[in-house]
Amino acid sequence: MIATDTERELEFQAKIDRGEVIEPKDWMPERYRKQLIRMMSQHAHSEVVGMLPEGNWITRAPSLARKAILLAKVQDEGGHGLYIYSAAETLGIDRGEMIDQLHTGKAKYSSIFNYPTLNWADIGAIGWLVDGAAIVNQTALAKCSYGPYSRAMIRICKEENFHHKQGYQMLAYMMRGTKEQQEMAQDAMNRFWWPALMMFGPSDTDSPNSAELMRWKVKLYSNDELRQRFIDRTVPQAEAIGLKIPDPKLKYNETTRHYEHGEIDWQEFKNVVNGNGPCNRERLRARVKADADGKWVRDAAEAYAKKHMN
Amino acid sequence: MNTTTENNSALFEYLLRLGDTSLILGHRLAEWCGHAPILEEDIALTNISLDHIGQARLLLDYAGKIEGKGRSEDALAYHRDARQFRNLLMAEQPNGDFGNTMVRQFLISVYNFHLYSALSKSADAELAAIAAKSVKEVAYHVRHSSDWLIRLGDGTAESHERVQQSINDLWIYVDDFFNGDEVDAMLVSQNIAPELNAIRPLWNETVQLTMVKAGLQIPQVNSAMRTGSRKGNHTEYLGYILAEMQFLPRAYPDAEWL
Ligand SMILES: [Fe+2]
Ligand SMILES: [Fe+2]
Ligand SMILES: [Fe+2]
Numbered sequence: 402m403i404a405t406d407t408e409r410e411l412e413f414q415a416k417i418d419r420g421e422v423i424e425p426k427d428w429m430p431e432r433y434r435k436q437l438i439r440m441m442s443q444h445a446h447s448e449v450v451g452m453l454p455e456g457n458w459i460t461r462a463p464s465l466a467r468k469a470i471l472l473a474k475v476q477d478e479g480g481h482g483l484y485i486y487s488a489a490e491t492l493g494i495d496r497g498e499m500i501d502q503l504h505t506g507k508a509k510y511s512s513i514f515n516y517p518t519l520n521w522a523d524i525g526a527i528g529w530l531v532d533g534a535a536i537v538n539q540t541a542l543a544k545c546s547y548g549p550y551s552r553a554m555i556r557i558c559k560e561e562n563f564h565h566k567q568g569y570q571m572l573a574y575m576m577r578g579t580k581e582q583q584e585m586a587q588d589a590m591n592r593f594w595w596p597a598l599m600m601f602g603p604s605d606t607d608s609p610n611s612a613e614l615m616r617w618k619v620k621l622y623s624n625d626e627l628r629q630r631f632i633d634r635t636v637p638q639a640e641a642i643g644l645k646i647p648d649p650k651l652k653y654n655e656t657t658r659h660y661e662h663g664e665i666d667w668q669e670f671k672n673v674v675n676g677n678g679p680c681n682r683e684r685l686r687a688r689v690k691a692d693a694d695g696k697w698v699r700d701a702a703e704a705y706a707k708k709h710m711n
Numbered sequence: 712m713n714t715t716t717e718n719n720s721a722l723f724e725y726l727l728r729l730g731d732t733s734l735i736l737g738h739r740l741a742e743w744c745g746h747a748p749i750l751e752e753d754i755a756l757t758n759i760s761l762d763h764i765g766q767a768r769l770l771l772d773y774a775g776k777i778e779g780k781g782r783s784e785d786a787l788a789y790h791r792d793a794r795q796f797r798n799l800l801m802a803e804q805p806n807g808d809f810g811n812t813m814v815r816q817f818l819i820s821v822y823n824f825h826l827y828s829a830l831s832k833s834a835d836a837e838l839a840a841i842a843a844k845s846v847k848e849v850a851y852h853v854r855h856s857s858d859w860l861i862r863l864g865d866g867t868a869e870s871h872e873r874v875q876q877s878i879n880d881l882w883i884y885v886d887d888f889f890n891g892d893e894v895d896a897m898l899v900s901q902n903i904a905p906e907l908n909a910i911r912p913l914w915n916e917t918v919q920l921t922m923v924k925a926g927l928q929i930p931q932v933n934s935a936m937r938t939g940s941r942k943g944n945h946t947e948y949l950g951y952i953l954a955e956m957q958f959l960p961r962a963y964p965d966a967e968w969l
Contacts, residue, residue, distance in 0.1 A: 452744055461955055464789075465767065466785075475745075483751070574969045579963065582966050694809075697808075697869050700870070701866025
């Protein structure tokens with residue numbers, strides 16, 4: 402007897418409720434597949450676009466040791482991109498199509514990479530805050546219902562932890578340095594703190610996809626829960642090295658044992674998501690240009706492979 | 712001047728030549744970050760750049776010790792001016808298109824491969840150890856760049872034409888590789904460095920082999936050959952590289968960066 406879609410969907414939901422993992426060959430609702438493609442390609446694009454603001458400082462790293470650390474980090478991020486693209490391909494879309502969606506603006510990437518890296522301390526702030534926020538998100542995603550995504554997250558999180566630690570150490574060292582170095586570090590903190598909080602997405606009251614994604618265990622925690630987790634673990638780290646959080650309303654609530662924070666500027670968030678952040682145009686143009694400039698190289702590789710097939 | 716001092720200053724010079732070439736080529740490759748033709752190449756170029764920076768650190772660190780004036784790898788990288796740099800002229804040439812970057816990489820990596828293979832048997836144990844470690848990385852650089860030369864040379868008409876043009880453009884910096892001076896001679900006499908005359912035929916052979924596979928022509932030797940790196944006579948490009956690379960330590964001389 403052939404099961405109807407409704408029956409299949411009930412079975413699918415039951416499977417998820419039992420905590421089973423969905424694998425590429427398993428039946429899944431079309432909408433589940435679409436949502437995962439959206440999330441995974443967005444994640445892969447973020448890893449790749451993220452190479453731009455960090456790559457911006459490799460040639461200016463102030464010591465050879467730091468230059469090597471930054472090169473290794475950026476190389477890791479490219480590897481994450483590659484790995485997540487492959488995981489997304491298990492859903493029946495190829496990398497070229499996902500990249501086209503990025504270039505035409507149909508697919509998004511993390512809004513954080515639309516902020517410029519203006520001083521060297523920004524590299525520390527990205528490692529500590531941006532990779533730090535990514536870890537909170539990705540640790541949750543490591544328990545998500547789609548097998549290939551969850552496994553990718555487990556593997557990637559190990560490297561993100563390393564990046565997080567190195568970024569923090571860099572800022573800690575600068576905070577023990579000259580007055581100018583301390584100012585650079587605080588300036589980076591002032592510019593990256595709020596955008597890092599926005600990485601968790603809109604507040605729960607304003608998060609359109611959340612309920613469905615949580616039912617499917619693609620998301621296991623709400624945006625606000627994850628944001629809170631990030632704040633709670635990051636504020637003491639900032640205080641330990643003498644960095645001030647640029648939020649006058651931030652305070653520890655003894656009863657809830659959580660930090661309370663000021664209102665996030667959701668208008669700014671919407672602007673950046675909709676393409677009007679400080680670097681949206683530059684980032685996208687850089688990716689489109691790299692793709693266009695490299696076309697003759699890809700064409701040549703393809704022509705060569707065809708000629709030498711046997 | 713006693714012989715130890717002379718030996719040491721020759722070895723110091725020699726180490727700068729190797730270390731600076733790695734540093735400057737690593738810098739050029741890092742400029743590609745996020746702009747490569749495909750993601751795999753973004754990763755590969757970053758990886759090769761990282762190898763070069765790693766080699767530069769070992770070589771410059773050792774150079775500072777041989778010099779004996781307390782200069783660290785960073786003091787040497789960030790506080791010398793262009794005339795004190797000893798990198799090969801080829802290394803500082805701009806990236807151009809991806810094919811041009813691969814040609815530059817190929818010509819230098821083949822040179823490094825034969826040089827470091829010989830240096831891994833150097834009478835100087837520390838240099839021998841650095842060379843032995845580096846040559847494994849360099850073997851991958853040769854493989855990666857020659858694979859691309861072959862694909863581009865034997866790919867489309869456009870890729871063939873572009874990559875041949877890059878070879879023609881870069882060829883004038885080849886003699887600079889082999890233009891040894893009294894420093895080379897002194898270290899050769901002590902079995903610390905190999906004869907450049909012995910490296911050249913090996914280099915020719917490896918380059919020729921790939922060129923044939925790629926269907927590319929070795930340009931006619933002409934009178935425009937540029938040399939001078941061993942005396943710090945560079946092209947105009949190096950000054951701009953250093954202005955960018957050295958900006959922070961120069962702007963904040965009291966700061967330490969870890
Ligand atoms: Fe990453
Ligand atoms: Fe990530
Ligand atoms: Fe990372």
